[in-house]
Amino acid sequence: MSNAITKTSFKLPGQTDLYVGKVRDVYHIKDELLIMVTTDRISAFDVVLPRGIPYKGQVLNQIAAKFLDATEDILPNWKIATPDPMVTVGRLCEPFKVEMVIRGYLSGHAWREYKEGKRMICGVPMPEGMKENDKFPEPIITPTTKAAVGHDEDIPREEILKQGLVDEAEYLKLEDYTRKLYKRGTEMAAHMGLILVDTKYEFGKDGDEIYLIDEIHTPDSSRYFYLEGYERRQAAGESQKQLSKEFVREWLIANNFQGKEGQVMPEMTDLFVNQVSERYIELYESITGSKFERADISDVLTRVEQNILKFITAYYR
Template sequence: MSTKSVAPFQFPGQKSFYSGKVRDVYNINNKHLVMVASDRISAFDHILPKPIPFKGQVLNQIAAKFLAATSDIVPNWIESVPDPSVAIGKLCETYKVEMVIRGYLSGHAWREYKAGKRIICGVAMPDGMKENDRFPTPIITPATKAEEGHDEDISREEIIKQGIVPESEYIQLENYTRALFQRGTEMAADKGLILVDTKYEFGKIGDTIYLIDEIHTPDSSRYFYADGYQERQDRGEKQKQLSKEFVREWLIENGFQGLDGQTMPEMPDSFVTEVSERYIELYEHITGDQFVKADISNVSKRIEENVLAALAKL
């Protein structure tokens, strides 16, 4: 889903521009990407009308931290983080699948399970599970990357059969995905959290596979609080989540799930402030670091100056 046709910035060597739901992406000389994390927020495949202050900074800095913490597992695309809301890195040829991995029966997998399905993306799910139960072993449920609309579930067999990813490379993507999820799980546990499910995206330069985009952020991952998890499961209660699920819940309560004929509710300023505060809380809990608000008196000028200085060093 593209949100802008005109690029907010014109950087030296800029070949193309793409605006996604959250990020604005600039191709520099077909070698590098400048990725600006905006304060836009999306839910149900719709961009909400009001930006969330500091959200872009939160996502960018969480992703940068986790990419640095997993670079021993797989090389990643990032070369520098010149601004609180910007990452610059390698332009890779992107694999057309998202590697979704699930440690628990939640979200989309639970909805499929509740509907009676016991196989998702060609992977069997055990009988007798409840929502948010832990899988015996994390399962990988890939999805095709859609240019427009929803991503679609796909099995490992179909990915290989359709030639979307060669078999030897797909096996490597699976191995990376499991290793990354294990590292993310350990880092979350250290902060009293459970990494429930997440997604990874990969690209390639020559014969080298790179981890790209963002990882382990509240927009790409679901976290539970570890404290009280089992007690809540035993009582059949909802789990305490650390994700943007609360935004979806607010929209549902106000009659919006992105369906035809539904009108996006007006977000009061008090709710926008609450969402901003929740994202900052997420940052501090997930990273263990204190969040330092960037100067937002002139965000465009700040980003432009920082990116130009970084590009001059490439």
């Protein structure tokens, strides 16, 4: 028995496929349902760390479920049910071959490009005279390809249309949905004393209908700053206080690991694993404004499997 899930190997009724990502195990059922198990795996520098983080999967799954429910008036989403705190069941959609990244602030990848002297990203101009973490006059959309292997790559709208990855009418809809979703996420974050700096959305189709798919507004897919003190820190040229898993990357760097060849993964002690778990619970409570209810993890793998089987039995009754 273990109190963290790092691997699943369920044999589910009607199972036709299993996709294993860095964090999620996704089961296809009868080519119509997806059962997404958000595991307790944690990755940094494109490497999955050797130990799972108790409650991390529950944190990410429940944040995503909350924001999917809070945005379903903007467009329908893939979610059908959450039969377990770590599981979302949804409709199987055909994903668009691009991810829609939207940035309200000059941070992360956009800042790295800007610092190198570039003033265009994905064909979108960035104003002169900006500092790291400054707010853009208007949020900018910087799509990426959806890479099956390796890193996603920036791709301008013109190239998306030229390659026929998305047709023009649907691409304009994706841009419109992206702006509306980001606006909603920004408003909800502000209510919690946070800034939604940048995020990404994925969309898919079932028939002629466009759906929002995957996770949204989680610390794994989004960057948050604390609103209080933002202006003061910007004026003083200080780093912004972030709400993300950046602290894990910092610990790895301090222990001489950045995923490069020849580097040795530092030991993840029980103390460190518990500290990361507590930080994820803090992330949940800061983002949602709700107290985190710890699920029973005395035998978490059995619990998750039984809850999935109950759902499938009831769904196909």
